[in-house]
Every structure is written in C-alpha cells, then in structure tokens.
Amino acid sequence: MIPANTAKEEAIMTMISGMFALLLLGLVYTQVLNYETYFTQSQRNFIRVLPIDGPRGRIFDRNGRILVNNRISFDVSCVYQEIGPKDAFIKTVSGILGVPARQIIKALNRASESSLSAPVVICEDIDSKKAIALEELESDLQGLMVENRSKRDYILADSGAHIFGYLGEINEEELERLKDYGYRMRSLIGRSGVEKYFNNYLTGIDGGEQIEVDSKGRRVNVLGLKEPVAGKDIWLTVDTRLQLLADKLLANKTGAIRVMDVHDGALLAMASRPSYDPNIFIDPDGGGERLRLLRSPSKPLVNRALGGLYPPGSIFKIVVACAGLETKRISRSTRFVCPGRFSLGSAVFHCWKELGHGSQDIVEAIKNSCNVFFYNTGRALGVDTIESYAVKLGFGRPAGIELQEESAGLVPGRLWKMIALKDAWYEGETVNYAIGQGYLLVTPIQIIRMTAAVANGGRLVRPYIVKRIGAVDVSGMRFQDTGISQETLRIVREGMKRSVQDDSGTGRRARVEGLSIGAKTGTAQNPKGAPHAWFTGFAPWDDPKIAIVIIIEHGGKGGIGPADMAHQIFAEVKDAGLV
Amino acid sequence: MIYQKMLLRDFDKTLMAVALLLFALGLVFLMSATSVRGQEMNFGYITKQIVSFAIAIIVMLAVMNVDYQRLIDASWVIYSVNILMLILLMFIGRARLGAQRWFALGTFAVQPSEFIKVTFVLALASYISGRRYALNRLENLIGPFFIFSAPFVLVILQPDLGTASLLAPTLFIMLYAGGANLKHLLSIGGAGIACMPVFWHFLRDYQRQRLLVFMNPNTDPLGAGYTIIQSKIAVGSGGLFGKGWLAGTQNQLNFLPERHTDFIFSVVGEEWGFVGGALLVLLYFVLIRRIFRIARLTSDTAGKLIAVGIGTYLAFQVVINIGMTIGLMPVVGIPLVFISYGGSSLVATFMAVGLVLNVAMRRSTF
Structure with a gap:
C-alpha cells in the first residue's frame, strides 16, 4: 500500500520544516532577544x-x-x-x-x-x-x-x-x-x-x-x-501708591525716581522711564513689540536708577560741603563773596546767577547752590580730598542692591586720569569737580544713598527691595559708617532745609504744608543737549525717615520740574503716613 | 454511505482535532483582538465568526461526502465558476480598503479569492493526473501555467498580492510533486524573479509603498510603516510569557490596525508571549505534517497532488502571515488560517481540510 516513491513529498516537507524553523527563529529574535527594546517602546507608546x-x-x-x-x-x-x-x-x-x-x-x-x-x-x-x-x-x-x-x-x-x-x-x-x-x-x-x-x-x-x-x-x-x-x-519693600505716583510723574519723560527708607535702605518706589509692559514678553503675539523694545534707542529695558550714569551737577556740592567741614578747610562761619564769577589764571568760571550771590556762608551756599562758594572750597580741598570724600559717601562703586544691574559710576582722580587719559590733573578740573561737573558720573541710587547718609547721621545703607522670600525675612539691615561727624551733617542738613524752607531756596517748589523737608537740586551740564535735572531730599527734617531722588534727562533746572514732582511725592508720603 | 466503517477507518482524527483546536484558540484570540480597554465587550465579531464556522463545517461535510474523484472530474466547472466570479468582481464587487475583493451577500461578504486557492489546487491536480505523459518535458508545462495565469492575473488586478503570493509557490511545488524537472522549474522561477522590475510597473502605489516599507519600515513610520512597527513592538513586548489575555497594551489600546484580521498574530504574540506564539506555530506545523503524511500515503496522483497543493498553500500562508507581523515578510494582506476574523477564509480553509480528509478516507478504495 505504501507508495514506492515518497522522496519528493519528503523534500517538500523538509523545505516547509525549514520555513517553520526560520519563523520560530524570528520569534526568538523578536520576543526573547529584543524583548527589552520592544517592551520599552510599548511602554512609551501608551504611557504619557x-x-x-x-x-x-x-x-x-x-x-x-x-x-x-x-x-x-x-x-x-x-x-x-x-x-x-x-x-x-x-x-x-x-x-x-x-x-x-x-x-x-x-x-x-x-x-x-x-x-x-x-x-x-x-x-x-x-x-x-x-x-x-x-x-x-x-x-x-x-x-x-x-x-x-x-x-x-x-x-x-x-x-x-x-x-x-x-x-x-x-x-x-x-x-x-x-x-x-x-x-x-x-x-x-x-x-x-x-x-x-x-x-x-x-x-x-x-x-x-x-x-x-x-x-x-x-x-x-x-x-x-x-x-x-x-x-x-x-x-x-515697595509701596504701590508711591510706585504708581512715581511712574505717573515720569510719564512721557526720560528719567528715574527712587524713594527709600533712610535708616534701612528699603526702597519704597523705583521708577524708570521709558518703561515697558512685562506682559509683552509672555504674550504669544508680542514678538514685534519685544523687538521694538530691544532695539529702541531710548533703551526702555534699562533700569535708569541703577544703570543710568549721569554727571551729578550741584547735588555733588553736598559731598564737597562735607569734605570742607570735616577737613576744617571751611567752618560754619567761613564766608566767600560771590560776584557771579571766579577766576583761575586766565580761566573764568561762572556762577549760575550772573549777578552773584554776594557774601555767603556754607548754609546759604547750599541753599542758593552757589557755585563760587564751592569753587573756592574745592580749590582749598584739592582733587585728592574731594575724591576720597566721594568714595566715602558711596560713589564709584555699586550700592549693593540685590538686582545686580548696577553701574559703578566714575569718581575721577589723578591716578584715574593718568591711566585713562594719560594726562596730568589740572586745577581747573578741580574747580569744576567741586560743582559736580567734569568726568564725574553717578547713578541715582548712589545719590539717594548719599542723601540718606546725610539724613540718618552718617551711615551708608545698602538699598534693598526684597523684604521676604516665602516665610523668611531677608531684610537684614547692613550699613557702613562714613565717619563724618554729626556736626558737619547737621550743618549740611541745615543748608538743605533752608533750600526748601526759604522763599529764595532752590528747592522751594518741593515744599509741603506740615512737613519739614531738606533737599538739594542739581542742573547737570552734559554734552548731549539740555542739562539733566536733579532733585534729592529727605523728610521730616528733624527726624528723617524718607529720602528721594529724581532725575529727568535733559529736564532743565532741577529746581523746577523735579522739585514739583518731589512736592507731590512728599505730599503722598505724608498722606500715606510714612513720615 | 458517508459514514461507512471503511471510510471512517482512515478519517484523520488528528488533523480534524488540530483544525478544531486552532479555531477554538482563534475565538479566544479574537475576543481579545475585538475588545477595547474601557469599553464593553463587543460580541458581534465572535457571534459572526461562530456562524461562519457553522457554515464552514457544513461545507466541509458536504465536500467530504462526495468522492474526491468526482470533484476532480468536476474540477473544470468549479474552477471556471470561481474564475468567472473573479471576473465579475471587477465590475460589481464591493471595494474595501482600496481593493475589490468582496461580493455582498446579505450581511456576509464573499471573497472569491479565498476560494480560488482550493479550486486552483483541484484544477491543477486534475490536469496533471489526467495527462499520462510526463511533466518532465518543458512544453508540457504550458498547460499548468495557463491554469495558474488566469487566477494569478485576476487577483493581482484586484489587487490582492497576498493570494497571488500563495498561488505561485503552490504551482511550483505541485509541478515538482507531479514530476516536473527541477531544473526547468528553477529556470522558470528565476525568469519570473528576473521579470520583477517589469511587474513593479503594474503595482499600485500603495503596494509599492508596502514593499519599500518592508525593506525599511522607518521610511514612513506614520503611514505604511506604522502597522509593521506597531506589530513588531506588540510581538516583541510580549517577551517569553506574554502580558496575559486582554492585557496587551498595544492591542487593547488600539495601536494595532487590522488586529482582528491579518494582524491577529500580533495580539497572540503580545498577550501570550513566545511560549504561546511558538505553540501556535507548532500546532500549524503538526497540521501541515499531517496533510503531507496523507500525501505520502496516497498512491493516487490526483489525491496526492490535492494534499500537496493544500499543504503547500496553507504552510506558506501561515509563514507569510506570521512572518509579516515580525517584519520577516512584506505586508501582503492575507489572513491567518483558522484564526483571523473572516467568513470566506474560514469556509475556504475548512473546505480545504475537508478535501484532504476526503483524500485520506478514500485513497485505499482502489
């Protein structure tokens, strides 16, 4: 019954067995040898x-x-x-x-x-x-x-x-x-x-x-x-009311306003203009606006209070006054006559008041911001002393605020000029230095620090803006003593008070009913156009609590625009019960 | 007369048992393949598959009832009817997935290309056994090639590469078993492969794409390559023992397309692992061996060739189907016999089994 020749069927079956064996090998390869790979892939497939x-x-x-x-x-x-x-x-x-x-x-x-x-x-x-x-x-x-x-x-x-x-x-x-x-x-x-x-x-x-x-x-x-x-x-540490006011006052201007606690350096307001809306940076359609901000020549992204560098102008007279009194080159009773001009060799330096202030003591000179008085004082002090007092009062280095976008500013001196300009220091430059002109560059935060030191009895505070992170208080007060005597500071404060209180004072427009204020204005010449207008002050005069600084780029006289703004800020400060 | 003792003596119980076991396992796999995590079980597919099975058993019994010699005698009619259906399909067929493969018959769709495999084997066996002259002369191979060409061209036109890829090896192996010269067959096969570039022109875009993707599935990971990548991940992630029934993430979370039809082995591989997959392959192997055992034991040429032809196409179908789920074979779209969802395939497969059983029962009657 068994057919004679089954060799062909067996050959075919062998071939088919081979195919099945290959299939099994394929399964071993996929399921056993590559299990890990495929298992991971299957997990990745369905777990997200x-x-x-x-x-x-x-x-x-x-x-x-x-x-x-x-x-x-x-x-x-x-x-x-x-x-x-x-x-x-x-x-x-x-x-x-x-x-x-x-x-x-x-x-x-x-x-x-x-x-x-x-x-x-x-x-x-x-x-x-x-x-x-x-x-x-x-x-x-x-x-x-x-x-x-x-x-x-x-x-x-x-x-x-x-x-x-x-x-x-x-x-x-x-x-x-x-x-x-x-x-x-x-x-x-x-x-x-x-x-x-x-x-x-x-x-x-x-x-x-x-x-x-x-x-x-x-x-x-x-x-x-x-x-x-x-x-x-x-x-x-910011007070929103003051912040909003400061921003409102600066609207359409270029400049900065700072309000600070004179004792611990807490910043109550820090406005800088031009500004920008930070919401733009997270707005998906804000691309064009972002580009405009980054490229704008007015640099709206720069915080002018920290990064802006300006000549201080007459504000600097506070430093020179301190230096003069401390080194006893002048005293409370020293008087210089201001004829409206000051000659040094063949050069003539002018007072801002053409007809002159007449005979002035230090308090009157601060009140009137008399250039001639400070030309004399500066010449008596010399460049090295002015430089060292500028450094004592915090200029030439960052004020140390946590937001590290600060500029150091520039306090010039003989050594600096030798290195930077390869030239000797001239006496005419000392005279200019004394009224805050020349190479000197400061930031608004340095000015407010100086004002606070004058107000608080000679301590340079570290400005700060973050009071608390989560539950941790980080406001820890830090300051340096400037070593300037209380008597000197009292005299400078006296001059600053008269500047507001007297009807002829340069800062009189800042006056606020029921609040004693000390202030100094500045009008800083600069090569780029109209002078920058400065104002710095503190209040109350007898127990200082708050200091402010205002700078308006190309704002003209510090005694006009900025002093008006200061008036509003002091009024708000008083209204808010901060003094 | 059908259940006479004599006939029953040579009824291959093993073959029948393996076929039924494969179908039963298929229902278990199908249940998993048609369920979706987080949704209620849908028994629609299972019910339909069981109805198809009932029809398949009736068809199988009917095929077994008639002496296969009578079927050989009628093979030309059967073959011609099937060919006619394929031609008709080109005009009135129902298009699914871009191919015309179905006739609508009430709620069932009949797929003539599933049946052509059986009728082709029958016709070829009849032709070879009816001619006394030897096939070892080259010119005598022309007839068989005509019998092959008609269905081959028709299924390619559908286009149904899967069926075509089964017809070709079946032809060659049946010719070889029928006495054709191996050298002749190899030369013809070689010539056919050499003609592939010409053949390429006749392929549809999606078929070309599938072949390209077979070479490198990552060329189109979201399109044509998606199925093969996901299927390999499914089978591979099953590991040695699988993730468990209804626990395959690839399957249950719908990452596998066509998982209840052509790609059902991916479900088996993922949920039952290598052990389950290998066992299934082994069962198929036992089935094929049984069929070839019958071929060996049959002295009648027609009967022998029927068993060889059916054994060959079933073997190729299993190897190609499982091979494509693990990237060993290109994706050609053929069901896994006994297991994939689909009535035509089930009926045709049991018809083929019935035919082989028929041969086994009657081979010693003369």
Missing part, C-alpha cells in the same frame, strides 16, 4: 507624562498687595492624527476663535510633522468665553483640546516693570545646563529684575500626570500624579 506647571511665586508689595500674579490661560491645541475632516475643523475653529483660517492651517501643518499624537498649540491664551465655547464642542471636534496653563500676570502693567523684570523662554544653552533642575523646552526663566535675580526662589517645581493613552492619544486611565509645587512668594 503630561507636565503640570508648578506656578511661579507671586510678588507682593510691602502692604501685601499683589503685584505679579499667575492667571489661568487657555491654550488651544490639536492632535493631528485625530482630526476628522480638515476643512470643517478649520472653519469651525477659526470661526470661534476669530483668527484667520490661514493661521490654523499653519498650525495644522506643524502638527502633521510632529511625532505621533503629540498635541500642537494652535492658539495661545484665548479668552475664557471662547475657551468655554470650544470646550463645549470638544466632543464633536475630534482632535481638539483646550488646555489650562498658568500664565504670569503683571498687574501694574508698565509700572514697576524694572523692579519685576520680565520672563523669556529658556534657550538651548541654558536648557542644556539647567535640565537637571526640572527645566524643559519652553520653560520660562527670569530675564531681568526680581524675576531674574530671584528666579531660583520664584520657580515652581513642575508636577506631572502619568496617563495611559490609546493609539489616538486619548486618555484612558490615570496611572499616577505628582503634585506641582508652587514657587516661593516674594514680598517687596
């Missing part, structure tokens, strides 16, 4: 981690009023693979959002290139009414998602912008360096001001939700949740 933003810490003023907050922003995104008919999708979404179809098509094109089922943002920060309208349609509009994100909100807009600073998306280099600290693509990082220098405290720790998704990226299950941790809140 959705980051949850850890909100940045908020920023409050000294009275607990919120200045920088986080609000919920609604972002619309889509998963390309899930979208049904594209035309209908584009039409509906563009209709509700009120954005041109072209923008949505662009986003869809981006989405089609993205990896499997990763959501791509179509439109950021839409208003809540549109978000609700879209959320209601979410079940009909396949592939559409409305996500909540925490967004920074600068409540005062362009007021206080230089204090808060702004945020920017992390760049590649920073990401490389900081990715171990929880930063990821599109993370925001402080770019200036408190946002930058306190970034590590403000930054929250992102949490995440581990979810199981199906092939279309739809959530099936929640596998785990890591709660985000909010960043630490920061309390500033």
Whole structure:
C-alpha cells in the first residue's frame, strides 16, 4: 500500500520544516532577544507624562498687595492624527476663535510633522468665553483640546516693570545646563529684575500626570500624579501708591525716581522711564513689540536708577560741603563773596546767577547752590580730598542692591586720569569737580544713598527691595559708617532745609504744608543737549525717615520740574503716613 | 454511505482535532483582538465568526461526502465558476480598503479569492493526473501555467498580492510533486524573479509603498510603516510569557490596525508571549505534517497532488502571515488560517481540510 516513491513529498516537507524553523527563529529574535527594546517602546507608546506647571511665586508689595500674579490661560491645541475632516475643523475653529483660517492651517501643518499624537498649540491664551465655547464642542471636534496653563500676570502693567523684570523662554544653552533642575523646552526663566535675580526662589517645581493613552492619544486611565509645587512668594519693600505716583510723574519723560527708607535702605518706589509692559514678553503675539523694545534707542529695558550714569551737577556740592567741614578747610562761619564769577589764571568760571550771590556762608551756599562758594572750597580741598570724600559717601562703586544691574559710576582722580587719559590733573578740573561737573558720573541710587547718609547721621545703607522670600525675612539691615561727624551733617542738613524752607531756596517748589523737608537740586551740564535735572531730599527734617531722588534727562533746572514732582511725592508720603 | 466503517477507518482524527483546536484558540484570540480597554465587550465579531464556522463545517461535510474523484472530474466547472466570479468582481464587487475583493451577500461578504486557492489546487491536480505523459518535458508545462495565469492575473488586478503570493509557490511545488524537472522549474522561477522590475510597473502605489516599507519600515513610520512597527513592538513586548489575555497594551489600546484580521498574530504574540506564539506555530506545523503524511500515503496522483497543493498553500500562508507581523515578510494582506476574523477564509480553509480528509478516507478504495 505504501507508495514506492515518497522522496519528493519528503523534500517538500523538509523545505516547509525549514520555513517553520526560520519563523520560530524570528520569534526568538523578536520576543526573547529584543524583548527589552520592544517592551520599552510599548511602554512609551501608551504611557504619557503630561507636565503640570508648578506656578511661579507671586510678588507682593510691602502692604501685601499683589503685584505679579499667575492667571489661568487657555491654550488651544490639536492632535493631528485625530482630526476628522480638515476643512470643517478649520472653519469651525477659526470661526470661534476669530483668527484667520490661514493661521490654523499653519498650525495644522506643524502638527502633521510632529511625532505621533503629540498635541500642537494652535492658539495661545484665548479668552475664557471662547475657551468655554470650544470646550463645549470638544466632543464633536475630534482632535481638539483646550488646555489650562498658568500664565504670569503683571498687574501694574508698565509700572514697576524694572523692579519685576520680565520672563523669556529658556534657550538651548541654558536648557542644556539647567535640565537637571526640572527645566524643559519652553520653560520660562527670569530675564531681568526680581524675576531674574530671584528666579531660583520664584520657580515652581513642575508636577506631572502619568496617563495611559490609546493609539489616538486619548486618555484612558490615570496611572499616577505628582503634585506641582508652587514657587516661593516674594514680598517687596515697595509701596504701590508711591510706585504708581512715581511712574505717573515720569510719564512721557526720560528719567528715574527712587524713594527709600533712610535708616534701612528699603526702597519704597523705583521708577524708570521709558518703561515697558512685562506682559509683552509672555504674550504669544508680542514678538514685534519685544523687538521694538530691544532695539529702541531710548533703551526702555534699562533700569535708569541703577544703570543710568549721569554727571551729578550741584547735588555733588553736598559731598564737597562735607569734605570742607570735616577737613576744617571751611567752618560754619567761613564766608566767600560771590560776584557771579571766579577766576583761575586766565580761566573764568561762572556762577549760575550772573549777578552773584554776594557774601555767603556754607548754609546759604547750599541753599542758593552757589557755585563760587564751592569753587573756592574745592580749590582749598584739592582733587585728592574731594575724591576720597566721594568714595566715602558711596560713589564709584555699586550700592549693593540685590538686582545686580548696577553701574559703578566714575569718581575721577589723578591716578584715574593718568591711566585713562594719560594726562596730568589740572586745577581747573578741580574747580569744576567741586560743582559736580567734569568726568564725574553717578547713578541715582548712589545719590539717594548719599542723601540718606546725610539724613540718618552718617551711615551708608545698602538699598534693598526684597523684604521676604516665602516665610523668611531677608531684610537684614547692613550699613557702613562714613565717619563724618554729626556736626558737619547737621550743618549740611541745615543748608538743605533752608533750600526748601526759604522763599529764595532752590528747592522751594518741593515744599509741603506740615512737613519739614531738606533737599538739594542739581542742573547737570552734559554734552548731549539740555542739562539733566536733579532733585534729592529727605523728610521730616528733624527726624528723617524718607529720602528721594529724581532725575529727568535733559529736564532743565532741577529746581523746577523735579522739585514739583518731589512736592507731590512728599505730599503722598505724608498722606500715606510714612513720615 | 458517508459514514461507512471503511471510510471512517482512515478519517484523520488528528488533523480534524488540530483544525478544531486552532479555531477554538482563534475565538479566544479574537475576543481579545475585538475588545477595547474601557469599553464593553463587543460580541458581534465572535457571534459572526461562530456562524461562519457553522457554515464552514457544513461545507466541509458536504465536500467530504462526495468522492474526491468526482470533484476532480468536476474540477473544470468549479474552477471556471470561481474564475468567472473573479471576473465579475471587477465590475460589481464591493471595494474595501482600496481593493475589490468582496461580493455582498446579505450581511456576509464573499471573497472569491479565498476560494480560488482550493479550486486552483483541484484544477491543477486534475490536469496533471489526467495527462499520462510526463511533466518532465518543458512544453508540457504550458498547460499548468495557463491554469495558474488566469487566477494569478485576476487577483493581482484586484489587487490582492497576498493570494497571488500563495498561488505561485503552490504551482511550483505541485509541478515538482507531479514530476516536473527541477531544473526547468528553477529556470522558470528565476525568469519570473528576473521579470520583477517589469511587474513593479503594474503595482499600485500603495503596494509599492508596502514593499519599500518592508525593506525599511522607518521610511514612513506614520503611514505604511506604522502597522509593521506597531506589530513588531506588540510581538516583541510580549517577551517569553506574554502580558496575559486582554492585557496587551498595544492591542487593547488600539495601536494595532487590522488586529482582528491579518494582524491577529500580533495580539497572540503580545498577550501570550513566545511560549504561546511558538505553540501556535507548532500546532500549524503538526497540521501541515499531517496533510503531507496523507500525501505520502496516497498512491493516487490526483489525491496526492490535492494534499500537496493544500499543504503547500496553507504552510506558506501561515509563514507569510506570521512572518509579516515580525517584519520577516512584506505586508501582503492575507489572513491567518483558522484564526483571523473572516467568513470566506474560514469556509475556504475548512473546505480545504475537508478535501484532504476526503483524500485520506478514500485513497485505499482502489
């Protein structure tokens, strides 16, 4: 019965056995040898981690009023693979959002290139009414998602912008360096001001939700949740009322205003103009405005109170007065006659009052800001003494505020001139130095520090703006003693009081009913145009608490514009019960 | 007369048992492949598959009832009807997934290309056994090539590369078993492969794409390559013992397209692991061996060739199907016999099994 020749069937069966053996080898290769690889890939397929933003810490003023907050922003995104008919999708979404179809098509094109089922943002920060309208349609509009994100909100807009600073998306280099600290693509990082220098405290720790998704990226299950941790809140020394007033006074001008506690250096207001709205830097449509800010010749991003360098003009006479009295080159009763001019060899130096002030003592000279008195004093002191007193009163180095955008300024001297200009110091330059002109450059924060030292009995305080981080008080007072005698300071304060109190004083326009004020004005010549107008002062005179400084670039006489502004600020300070 | 003692003596119980076991396992896999995590179980597919199975058993019994010699005699009619259906399909067929493969028949769709494999084997066996002259002369191979060309061209036109890829090896192996010269066959096969570039021109874009993707799935990870990548991930992530029934994430979360039809082995691999997959392969191997055992034990040329032809196309179908889920073979779109969801495939496969059993029962009657 058995057929004679079965060799062919056996050959065929051998070949088929070989095929099956190959198949088994393939299974071994896939399932046993490469198990790890494929298992990891399958996990990656269905487990997705959705980051949850850890909100940045908020920023409050000294009275607990919120200045920088986080609000919920609604972002619309889509998963390309899930979208049904594209035309209908584009039409509906563009209709509700009120954005041109072209923008949505662009986003869809981006989405089609993205990896499997990763959501791509179509439109950021839409208003809540549109978000609700879209959320209601979410079940009909396949592939559409409305996500909540925490967004920074600068409540005062362009007021206080230089204090808060702004945020920017992390760049590649920073990401490389900081990715171990929880930063990821599109993370925001402080770019200036408190946002930058306190970034590590403000930054929250992102949490995440581990979810199981199906092939279309739809959530099936929640596998785990890591709660985000909010960043630490920061309390500033700023008084919002004063800050808003300062910004209002500077509107349409270029300049800066500082208000500071004379005893501990707490800054109550720090305004700088031109300013910017930090919200622009997190606005998805703010690109053009950002570029304008960065390129603007008026440098709105510069905090003029810290970074702006100006000749101090007559304000500097306070330093020269202190030096003269301390070195006993002059005394309370020393008098110089001012004929309106001062000759040194063939050179003639003028007083700002052409007809002269007549005979002046130190108090009258400060009150009238008499140049001739200080020409004489300066000449008697010499460049080295002026230089050393300028340094004593804090010039030529940063004031030490936490926001490290400070300039050091420039206190010239013989050595500096030799090195920088390779030239000897001339006596004519000493005479100019005495009235705050020449090479000398200062920042407004240095001036207010000097004024505070005169007011508080000779201590140079370290200005600061952050009072509390989370629950920790960081306002720890730090100061240096200038070593200037109380008698000297009393005489200088006397002159500053007379400058406001007397009807002929240069700072009389700052006068406030019921508040004694000491002040000094300045009109700094500069090569770029009209003189810069300065004002610095303190109050109350008998128990100083508050110091202010105002500079208006090319603002003319310090005794007019800035003194008027000072009047309003002192009135507000009094009204707020700060003195 | 069908269940006479004599006939039952040579009824291959093992073959029948393995076939039924494969179908039963298939239902278990199918249940997993048609469920979606987080959704209620949908028994629609299972019910339909069981109805198809009932039809398949009736068809199988009917095929077994008639002496296969009568079927050989009628093979030309059967073959012609099937060819006619394929031609008709070009005009009135229902298009699915870009291909015209189905006739609508109430709620069922009949796929003539599933049956052509059986009827082709029958026609070829009939032709070879009916001619006494030897196949070892080259000119005598012309007839068989005509029998092959008609269905081959028709399924390619559908286009159904899968069926075409089964017809070719079946032809060669049946010719070889029927006595054709191996050198002749190899030269013809070589010539056919040499003609591939010409053949390439006749392929549809998506078919070309599939072949390119077979070479490198990452060329189009979201399009044509997606299925093969996801399938490899599924099978590979099953590991040695699998993730457990209904626990495959690739499967249950819908990452696998066509997972209840052509790619059902991905589900098996993911949920039952290497152990389950290898066991399944082994079961198929036992089935094929049984069929070839019958071929060996049959002295009648027609009967022998029927067993060889059916054994060959089933073996190739299993190897190609499982091979494509792990990237060993290009994705050509053929179901896994006994297991994939689909009535035509199930009925045609049991019909083929019935035919082989028929040969086994009657081979010693003369």
